Amino acid sequence: MPSVDEARHAVARDRVGQVIDLALPLIATPSPNPNGDTRVVAALAADLIRTHVPGAEIELHPGSSEIVNVVARVRGAGPGRRVVFNGHLDTYPVGTLAQWSVNPAGEVRDGRLYGRGAADMKGGIAASIVAMAALAEQRAHWSGEAVLTLAGDEETMGPLGTKLLLDRVPHVSGAATIIGDAGSPMVARFGEKGFIWIDITAKGKAAHGAHVHLGMNALDRLRVALDRVSALRDLPVDMPDQVRKAIADAKAISEPLCGAGEADVLSAVTANIGVVSGGTSPNLVPSTAHAAVDIRLPVGVTAKTVLASLKQGLDLPGITWNVLRCFEPNYTSPDNELIRHCARAAADVMGMAPAVNMRVGGSDSRWFRMAGIPTVVYGPTPYNMGAPDEYADISELGIVSRVHALTAFDFLTKEASGT
Template identity: 35%
Template sequence: MNEIKNKLLKLAAEKENDLIDLCSNLIKAKSVNPNGDIYSAINVIKEYLDKSNIEYELIDRNSKEFPIIIARVGEKKENGKTIFLNGHCDVVPIGDIEKWNFDPFSGEIKDGKMLGRGTSDMKCGLGGLMFMMKVLKENEAKLNGEIVLHIVSDEETGGEFGTKWLYENNYFEDGAACIIAEPTSSNNCEVGQKGSLWFKFKSYGIPAHGSIGNYVGENAITKLLKLLNRLEDFRTIEGKYEEKQLPVLEDSKKIARESLKVEGVDNVIDHVTVNIGTINGGTNTNSVPDYCEASVDMRIPIGIKLPFMLDKLKSLINELGLKGIEYDYTWNSEANYTDVDTELVKAVVRNADYIWNAKTIPAYQWASSDARYYRLKNIPTIQYGPANTEGIHSYNEDVDVIDIVNCSKVYITMMVDLLDITL
């Protein structure tokens, strides 16, 4: 570890309480989405940036309800680099309060863990990024370029006014790298993710009296069920990987096996998954229904493209001889990834290995995140953030304090490598 990193780490250690207070204040802010107080978190962030003399702009022309903050340190240089960072400050609702063992907005520390909604997803990751910027700013670090942090506030309901909006309005071009502080385990970083393809199916039939339904009319529900039952076939579709991706694939499957602990679950990484999420049809018990609809979430592995999936669906409907079924789809994104031999991935692995004194594994995820927008702009992107994955979007969310602290150290040391920092 070089001298500059050691110096910055020492300074960060002296200010550790500052990081913990920031995270705790973020947890106390009830920025629940939907229907919470987003500005409670925005105000904590503004106050911290003001106090740290970090330059920022608040954008609300995307949406008054879900503002964006863009903060930066360093400056754009001709031969310098721009490193983007991304975090969201909204959290999902707490659900049934009775199922929590503690106040979900406490932000307290107990037995080495910080407690509350958003500790893992992802206020403490965001806090780590802000703290890293403060450490660099306060110590007048000289950067070969700039760090630009995008803080969005509607990630949990689809991101329409967050990263997607920044993407569509060209807020990030020509980045050398992007780091998203979404939760990963401390021993892995996300370097790729599946795509998602959401269908809405509509089935039309012919109404009749229920008593003669087996002979007369056409039941829209049973027709749609025939199709839905066969969608399971899609689960055999396997991704296609380049030779150099195979070790990452193997590691990712191992992580899935170890974390999800269900027989065969590692297929979640490299096969299509199918979830029938909603179904609705019919009006009363004694009528043959003439309408039924269902929505389906498919997750698509690396190497499988949209036209292939649509062809498969068309042939299945033909094979089953189903008439009167319509569908439309939203294609959120293809599966996307960053090569493991990029400087960004090497930097996170090298520094996380050092900070944790353990091996950090680049891996593909089964879900998707805002990383896809940066990758669509050809910016190498990883996800690395503190987390205890069990509590995410569930009850009793917490995160280990050591994870918060070490993660911020990884951010600091990575920046030294990526931006040739001197003091």
Template identity: 35%
Template sequence: MTVPLAFDAAVEAAAPALLAFLDRLVAADSANPPGDTRSVAGLVVDHLAAAGRAARIVSQVPEKPNVIAVAEGRGPGRHLVFNVHLDTVHPGEVADWSVPLHAATHRDGRIFGLGVGNMKGAVAAQTLAFELLAAHPEAWSGRITFTAVADETVFGPDGAGFLLETEPDLTGDAMICGEGPGAMALALAEKGLLWLALDAVAPSAQGMLARPLSSAVTRLAAAIAEIDRWNDTTAAPPAEIAAVADHPERDGLRLSVNAGTIAGGRFVSQSATRATAEIDFRIPPGLTIADIEARVDAVIGRIEGLSRRRLKGWEPNWTAASSPIVAAVAAAHGAVRGEAAVPVVRLPASDASRWRRLGVPAVCYGPQADRVSGVDDWVYARDVVDCAKIYARAALAFLSEPT
């Protein structure tokens, strides 16, 4: 039996325990906000300890611990970082859920529960893969660092960002993030983000004297209506990731524009003197923040009394399809799933972008079934098991190549 097949067999033998571990992770509430990850971090530390692996807790605030564990191979080599996050998105309206939030529901090969897709399924799978790799250092060279972080779902300062600032050894030579882009696809890239506030002002007047675009509200509404039509805009991807254009949905290459908040005016019979909207742009590879801001400036330049403010933003980011870590994960997917990996652009942000900004190749791959997690979050149980195999196989391949 080859080494990869031996690891596959070890994962398969551990599958019942792996899924039971996932059940316990789901039962540990770590919704963000407030983002308290102490309970779920404790479960990960205990699981590692039971496998004979020591872990460190690193925290900027006590309620948001991050877990770090390190394994060394048979000799010098590359450094691979595994990365998962411990917090989950907030459930929103609990009444909209048809399953319990914090009790895993197993049904027809699926597992439901808050955060099971985003991303406790990947937490369980990467934990097991790391433990098996650590138990067999003779099978690979170099170093594997397992990171399970807090504060990711709000892209806050207390998780991976804090670790990379205070633990320079965590950068590594490549990173596998457990954020699944949906349907077991392989995300080489993710959209950028731009949050803009549009501010409108207009002279004071009685409403009965209104004319077209005479109030701050109508000026703002006109701009929003024009900007909203950009939702049909698509981009041509950079040559390094040209293959993502073959994905039939192509949503990863579409600019999305969402006017999330709007406020203005004082009283129904008075012309509004001030109004503000906050707009969320998700920018595909092939476009930039400068492109979007230039288009916004052109719109507000045609409407009197409008200005903009940047609230937050970062550029689209990607790892070249030719990168060794992409090849390793794609080959592992093909061996386990019996089909070629589908390269895509992930829609939400992930901690992979933090590593890419440091020049480290990073991919996102995990069992999240939908492109964006939401009500009745779920995974296929088989996908969780397969991910553990694929993480282990990818690490073996990446850490067996010459540096």
């Protein structure tokens, strides 16, 4: 039998060809959300796992008549901790086919994997399946369980995917979670901002545009309300020192990848006015107007604080508003064992240490962190995510798979050795 070091080396072996072989049929199987039908792609994923992961126990868990989730489990040499890999089967819609220069159903060209879901996140799913296969081959050297969860409704942030699995399937809860969602191999993400989506409606009084004194412009009222929402950017942030330091330390690596200003965005409340509508003609005073806003919360600002500010600020004539979605910011300590294992594994695979940072966007990682489970997001760089010609770099998908396997192997063997 090989030694643990030899098994670790085997787990970290480059299997990028296998990752692409699995990703292509997943991409070729449409699962746009909306409408959110994952029945066919879930069945395909289950078959791929059954074929490529020896000894995997596979279950399908419907969340609705059309949303189907997949859970696969591999057992180690004996009792121990459980590591959960997580991904989502749904994708953004393809959009207008004429705007694509490649096949949205999957294509390999010039070192890139193209297609809807290549980066977000069927490429990441394939990477995790291959990582599970690598662990299964070396199961004599680790204790506990490795579980793969594939959710059906992440893109619409609904409760019928990861949340349902956590509520109903005991072995979906583990000691650690690894997610291959879009990011960068150079950044291990330990947390993400919270978010509050709100709708605002303004009521006024219709009149002719030449007789404004006889009406009340709903858009004028809405503009005042939106100014109040934008002022949330000035709310104080009581961020823990370890999180603030991690964001600052990651800046030199993370911002060249994700854009200048990322550290500032991670450290403040932001408000994106995404929808504004109202009026029918320039010479008519609009009687109604509407806006929808995406408010993002850094660690150190609670949803309760923001909602209290909104309640006070939007107490205006003719203004009503309601909350569409609300989630707190969440994070795993950057000093947590899982984060350290992931950073070490990435350094071993790439030959350079990654940054350890927060994530600007949302993901299903929040469900695990809300359940108290340490979670890291480590995935490929997304190119044209949600747009035509989406792709992921093939070499990055190979790195992601190796780091997932190595992180899980180290996590499951360290407990067994008592270190």
